[in-house]
Amino acid sequence: MSTANHTGGFHHAHHFDSAEHQYESSKQGIWLFLVTEILMFGGLFVGYSIYHSLYPQVFHAGSKQLSVVLGAVNTVVLLFSSFTMALGINYVQRGLKNKAIIALAVTIACAAIFMVVKFFEYTHKFHVGTVPGKYAYTEELNASGEKVTKVGALLAEANKLSVAEREHKLHLDETEYEHLTLLERTKNWPLFFGFYFVMSGIHGLHVLAGAFLIFWVLLKVIKNQVGPEYYTPVEGVGLFWHVVDLIWIYLFPLLYLVG
Amino acid sequence: MAHEQHNYLNHQKGIWSWLTTLDHKRIGIMYFIAIMSFFFLGGVFALLVRAELFTPGKTLFSADVYNRMMTYHGAIMVFMVIVPGIPAIFGNFVLPIMIGAKDVAFPRLNLMSWYMLMIGAAITGSTLFLENVDTGWTFYTPYSSIKTGMGVIPMVLGVFIIGFSSILTGLNFIVTTHKLRAPGMTMNRIPLMVWALYSTAILQVLATPVLAITLLLLIAEKTLGVGIFDPQLGGDPVLFQHFFWFYSHPAVYIMILPAMGVISELVATYSRKIIFGYTAIAYSSLAIAGVSFLVWGHHMFVSGQSEFAGVLFSFITMLVGVPTAIKLFNWIATMYKGSIRLDAPMLFAIGFMFLFTIGGLTGVYLASTGMDVHFHDTYFVVAHFHYVMVGGTLMALMGALIYWFPKVTGKIYSDLLGRISWVFIFSGFNVTFFPQFILGNMGMPRRYYDYLPTFTELNQMSTFGSWLIGTGFLVGLFGVFHALMKGKEAGNNPFGGKTLEWTIPSPPPHENFDKTPVLTGGPYEYR
Numbered sequence: 001m002s003t004a005n006h007t008g009g010f011h012h013a014h015h016f017d018s019a020e021h022q023y024e025s026s027k028q029g030i031w032l033f034l035v036t037e038i039l040m041f042g043g044l045f046v047g048y049s050i051y052h053s054l055y056p057q058v059f060h061a062g063s064k065q066l067s068v069v070l071g072a073v074n075t076v077v078l079l080f081s082s083f084t085m086a087l088g089i090n091y092v093q094r095g096l097k098n099k100a101i102i103a104l105a106v107t108i109a110c111a112a113i114f115m116v117v118k119f120f121e122y123t124h125k126f127h128v129g130t131v132p133g134k135y136a137y138t139e140e141l142n143a144s145g146e147k148v149t150k151v152g153a154l155l156a157e158a159n160k161l162s163v164a165e166r167e168h169k170l171h172l173d174e175t176e177y178e179h180l181t182l183l184e185r186t187k188n189w190p191l192f193f194g195f196y197f198v199m200s201g202i203h204g205l206h207v208l209a210g211a212f213l214i215f216w217v218l219l220k221v222i223k224n225q226v227g228p229e230y231y232t233p234v235e236g237v238g239l240f241w242h243v244v245d246l247i248w249i250y251l252f253p254l255l256y257l258v259g
Numbered sequence: 260m261a262h263e264q265h266n267y268l269n270h271q272k273g274i275w276s277w278l279t280t281l282d283h284k285r286i287g288i289m290y291f292i293a294i295m296s297f298f299f300l301g302g303v304f305a306l307l308v309r310a311e312l313f314t315p316g317k318t319l320f321s322a323d324v325y326n327r328m329m330t331y332h333g334a335i336m337v338f339m340v341i342v343p344g345i346p347a348i349f350g351n352f353v354l355p356i357m358i359g360a361k362d363v364a365f366p367r368l369n370l371m372s373w374y375m376l377m378i379g380a381a382i383t384g385s386t387l388f389l390e391n392v393d394t395g396w397t398f399y400t401p402y403s404s405i406k407t408g409m410g411v412i413p414m415v416l417g418v419f420i421i422g423f424s425s426i427l428t429g430l431n432f433i434v435t436t437h438k439l440r441a442p443g444m445t446m447n448r449i450p451l452m453v454w455a456l457y458s459t460a461i462l463q464v465l466a467t468p469v470l471a472i473t474l475l476l477l478i479a480e481k482t483l484g485v486g487i488f489d490p491q492l493g494g495d496p497v498l499f500q501h502f503f504w505f506y507s508h509p510a511v512y513i514m515i516l517p518a519m520g521v522i523s524e525l526v527a528t529y530s531r532k533i534i535f536g537y538t539a540i541a542y543s544s545l546a547i548a549g550v551s552f553l554v555w556g557h558h559m560f561v562s563g564q565s566e567f568a569g570v571l572f573s574f575i576t577m578l579v580g581v582p583t584a585i586k587l588f589n590w591i592a593t594m595y596k597g598s599i600r601l602d603a604p605m606l607f608a609i610g611f612m613f614l615f616t617i618g619g620l621t622g623v624y625l626a627s628t629g630m631d632v633h634f635h636d637t638y639f640v641v642a643h644f645h646y647v648m649v650g651g652t653l654m655a656l657m658g659a660l661i662y663w664f665p666k667v668t669g670k671i672y673s674d675l676l677g678r679i680s681w682v683f684i685f686s687g688f689n690v691t692f693f694p695q696f697i698l699g700n701m702g703m704p705r706r707y708y709d710y711l712p713t714f715t716e717l718n719q720m721s722t723f724g725s726w727l728i729g730t731g732f733l734v735g736l737f738g739v740f741h742a743l744m745k746g747k748e749a750g751n752n753p754f755g756g757k758t759l760e761w762t763i764p765s766p767p768p769h770e771n772f773d774k775t776p777v778l779t780g781g782p783y784e785y786r
């Protein structure tokens with residue numbers, strides 16, 4: 001493996017018969033790793049479907065809180081990034097170094113856009129109090145002695161204000177106000193946000209990991225360590241990136257649309 | 260002679276060359292040292308747990324300390340000793356040689372797996388000095404998620420990282436077996452040890468990710484309170500058990516399949532006979548791996564799952580007995596009319612068959628829903644899984660150690676010390692765990708700190724047995740040092756083995772084979 005670093009005179013590792021043999025083996029290893037990724041997310045999907053069937057109203061009310069527009073933007077961004085990643089691999093294979101650099105850089109930029117959008121989504125969720133599990137509740141108790149949710153506290157405040165003041169002071173528009181009221185009437189709604197934050201959070205970590213890996217192969221392209229004769233790392237990272245996209249393509253409808 | 264040869268041990272020198280080595284043989288030895296240290300620690304905890312149970316009530320420690328010792332005994336033995344044990348140590352050493360390869364497919368990944376085991380073990384071990392970790396190795400919710408301290412988080416995180424190590428080792432072995440076999444080494448000519456490791460690797464790759472997500476969810480539950488396992492927030496604590504056993508039941512076969520591979524090698528070599536039913540043994544490994552995914556529900560017969568689920572899981576669980584029995588009968592058929600030599604490794608192999616059979620048959624009791632209601636969470640279960648896991652895996656581990664010791668070091672392990680070790684371990688094992696079947700039937704619950712005075716004699720017998728086992732393993736360890744200091748030169752093939760590793764010098768050269776072997780026949784062509 002230590003000698004596998006020069007495009008011009010690429011040497012395969014000593015325990016392989018040929019470069020082709022090494023390439024085939026590496027590719028099989030990457031595919032197996034991707035299987036484990038899918039299985040890991042599989043656990044989350046199973047949990048999601050169980051609770052969705054138990055509490056359809058919780059998931060309906062919860063998904064109403066998510067911004068379909070932002071989710072859709074992120075879906076398009078990721079799909080586009082898959083395309084640029086594929087282009088990048090193709091350019092590396094054909095030895096078009098500059099084009100490959102551009103394609104990979106655009107892919108990283110897409111990952112960054114995705115994370116920035118996620119950041120705005122998350123901070124807004126924190127702002128309105130739609131947070132997972134126990135953090136959704138405040139220390140105060142209501143008249144019947146139950147813990148009040150943060151959404152409940154926010155709505156209590158909003159009810160004292162006029163519509164215009166809500167927009168201005170609490171950054172709540174009228175549709176969102178209605179959604180939150182609907183949500184507050186649904187028992188156990190924080191469970192949905194438990195799934196939302198865990199699923200999108202672990203996916204987000206994979207986006208970050210993917211971006212770092214793409215940056216790593218981008219450096220390899222710049223340093224001429226990969227090219228038409230040896231492009232295993234680029235292709236492997238590309239496959240990982242496609243799987244990260246693929247998982248989002250399942251997460252988007254499950255969390256934002258199905259509800 | 261051997262000591263003047265150029266081999267993998269003197270290929271490079273210094274501790275740094277070991278810590279950065281990419282040689283699968285050296286990594287195997289590093290695993291051996293690490294895992295045996297964990298084994299020692301887990302064994303000390305076991306002895307302490309048994310010592311505490313010598314009398315009812317308080318014998319040595321408080322209940323809190325007892326709960327922690329029991330947790331560490333279980334977690335260390337399962338996640339750091341028995342699961343990685345045979346595949347990581349002996350799999351790493353012999354798998355590439357057995358298929359005629361120069362190394363595993365991904366040597367750097369192999370080294371990384373070792374480091375991940377070390378990092379995971381360090382994080383898990385650090386909780387010894389942190390908050391109470393007293394959940395037992397299964398980390399059952401809601402106790403782990405709501406009741407007990409935050410020490411569970413580093414504990415579980417360490418296990419998560421160890422799981423990664425397991426996945427990467429499995430992945431490496433699968434690709435190695437697919438891609439690096441020597442010319443003529445078809446899948447139907449690979450040694451049965453390789454078949455066993457290959458089936459294990461499939462389980463490692465397919466089951467461990469589910470454990471990973473389960474542990475991540477537990478961490479999320481403790482830090483964010485996501486509510487997936489918390490009934491107060493709408494979740495269900497039993498879901499944790501479904502997820503956990505979806506990994507951990509296949510994990511039982513991750514523990515036992517490599518042991519079965521070892522036994523196939525030992526039985527063939529020490530019976531001097533072609534293995535009976537090669538294909539049946541090979542494919543029964545895959546069958547066990549396949550069925551193992553469908554049986555997790557038998558851990559939850561009394562959890563309130565539907566009766567239909569109970570019946571179904573009961574039936575499928577009993578089905579695992581079929582491929583297991585196929586293996587056992589084939590080993591016995593191999594021994595029939597063989598020239599059996601009762602050297603120490605063969606004694607361990609026979610010990611394996613004896614203990615594993617008792618473990619397997621009592622498993623049928625527990626697979627029957629009606630019986631399980633009686634035996635559930637009693638010492639009967641403790642005795643059952645110790646017979647399977649310890650009697651199975653650790654017997655095979657000792658057999659493998661003595662069998663491959665000459666190949667690894669070039670020195671012969673004293674057969675006498677091996678036999679003494681076997682006598683102590685085998686007899687001690689039965690003295691320890693057989694009374695526990697009776698205790699369980701009488702109704703003594705597992706995991707408990709205290710017990711009724713009626714159970715005292717049987718518990719004392721059990722504790723006495725644990726000292727015998729401890730002595731046996733200490734003799735085994737002494738045997739390692741004795742062989743390293745005073746062992747005879749081994750030569751290439753001291754036991755008359757027929758698989759490829761016996762065709763190369765002991766210890767093997769850096770690249771295993773001077774020229775790639777070409778296979779023309781099966782692995783066990785004795786007669």
